Structures are given as C-alpha cells and as structure tokens.
Amino acid sequence: xxxxxxxxxxxxxxxxxxxxxxxxxxxxxxxxxxxxxxxxxxxxxxxxxxxxxxxxxxxxxxxxxxxxxxxxxxxxxxxxxxxxxxxxxxxxxxxxxxxxxxxxxxxxxxxx
Amino acid sequence: xxxxxxxxxxxxxxxxxxxxxxxxxxxxxxxxxxxxxxxxxxxxxxxxxxxxxxxxxxxxxxxxxxxxxxxxxxxxxxxxxxxxxxxxxxxxxxxxxxxxxxxxxxxxxxxxxxx
Numbered sequence: 001x002x003x004x005x006x007x008x009x010x011x012x013x014x015x016x017x018x019x020x021x022x023x024x025x026x027x028x029x030x031x032x033x034x035x036x037x038x039x040x041x042x043x044x045x046x047x048x049x050x051x052x053x054x055x056x057x058x059x060x061x062x063x064x065x066x067x068x069x070x071x072x073x074x075x076x077x078x079x080x081x082x083x084x085x086x087x088x089x090x091x092x093x094x095x096x097x098x099x100x101x102x103x104x105x106x107x108x109x110x111x112x
Numbered sequence: 113x114x115x116x117x118x119x120x121x122x123x124x125x126x127x128x129x130x131x132x133x134x135x136x137x138x139x140x141x142x143x144x145x146x147x148x149x150x151x152x153x154x155x156x157x158x159x160x161x162x163x164x165x166x167x168x169x170x171x172x173x174x175x176x177x178x179x180x181x182x183x184x185x186x187x188x189x190x191x192x193x194x195x196x197x198x199x200x201x202x203x204x205x206x207x208x209x210x211x212x213x214x215x216x217x218x219x220x221x222x223x224x225x226x227x
Contacts, residue, residue, distance in 0.1 A: 099168075
C-alpha cells in the first residue's frame with residue numbers, strides 16, 4: 001500500500017478556506033483516497049473519500065489530479081471547531097483484503 | 113455513530129503481564145481493525161479481521177495476537193506487555209468494504225500504560 005506524506009501542521013483563521021495536500025506517489029490503480037478528522041481523546045471520523053477528479057460533500061471537497069499522486073482536502077470557511085488532526089490514507093479494493101495505512105496527519109489550528 | 117465500544121477504556125499494567133483489550137460492535141460489520149496511536153506516528157495498523165476466525169497482520173503486529181470467535185467481538189492480546197506497547201489503542205469497523213464506501217467507524221479508544 002502506498003505511504004502518504006502530509007504537512008505536519010497548519011494554521012488558519014476563522015472564515016478562511018483551508019487546503020491540506022497529501023502526497024501518495026506510489027498509489028496503485030485499485031487504490032483510493034480517504035480523509036479522516038480526529039479530535040483529542042476521540043477516534044478518527046470519516047470526512048470524504050475519492051478515486052479521481054473531484055468529490056464534494058456537505059463538509060469538504062477532495063481534489064485528485066489525473067496522475068493521482070497527490071490529493072487535496074479543502075475545508076471551506078473553517079471555524080474554531082475545525083481545529084483537529086486530519087489524516088489522509090490510501091486503501092485498496094479488489095484484492096479481498098482491506099488494509100489501510102494512515103499517514104502521520106496534519107495538525108490544523110484555526111485561530112480567531 | 114456505529115455502536116462500537118472498547119473495554120477497558122484505561123488500563124495500567126506491569127511489564128511482563130498479559131493484557132487483553134476488547135472491541136465490541138453491534139452493527140454486524142464484517143471487517144474489524146486494531147490500531148495503535150503514538151505521538152509522531154499517527155495510527156498504525158496492528159491486526160485486522162475480515163470475518164469470524166479470519167485475521168491478518170498489519171504493519172506493527174509483533175507482540176500482539178488477536179481473536180475473533182463471533183462477529184461482534186474482536187480481542188487484542190498482548191501476551192507479555194512491554195513498555196513500548198504503552199499507547200492508545202483504537203478499534204474500527206467497516207460496513208461494506210469495496211462496495212462504494214470504506215468508511216471506518218472508530219471506537220473511543222483504550223489508553224494502556226505499561227510500567
């Protein structure tokens with residue numbers, strides 16, 4: 001499974017759009033990308049998942065370029081409550097097994 | 113939220129003692145996972161299960177064993193706990209892997225301290 005690389009930390013201000021990029025250079029054809037959010041003392045929570053191009057849901061967008069070697073999580077108009085650690089991971093379908101490799105995460109701090 | 117519970121939530125044990133952590137789910141999810149989380153390492157997969165009595169190793173499986181005798185329970189055992197196994201342990205499940213969404217549902221975590 002492809003390892004992922006993310007920035008260790010980011011700061012932003014309330015109301016701004018935040019983009020967190022994840023690198024996964026060794027991604028394979030059957031791999032897809034998922035992002036999770038984790039607050040202190042809690043388990044991670046699913047945000048969004050995609051395979052290629054753009055995916056949008058009610059909380060975020062995920063941009064995946066054609067070569068799929070990176071992906072960008074976009075959080076529109078962040079608030080203080082978006083302060084958390086964000087994880088990008090790559091998973092594989094089709095093999096019958098579903099193992100997941102989390103990256104080290106990006107610690108996002110939203111400032112007032 | 114998926115009905116995933118972990119027990120105990122906190123445990124302190126001594127080096128060399130056996131420890132068993134339990135993950136219990138009420139969602140009938142087929143896949144279950146054990147991760148550990150340490151500062152600077154994110155979450156690392158220890159073992160996972162893809163059905164009753166079907167398990168496989170993750171990236172940091174040394175020193176750990178698992179068992180799954182029924183769908184709802186996935187046990188993680190440290191046969192002889194070491195200080196390096198001090199960590200926060202998370203259990204996760206997936207409802208329908210490979211069928212459109214591989215969203216993992218995580219439990220609240222177990223904080224284990226080995227002295």
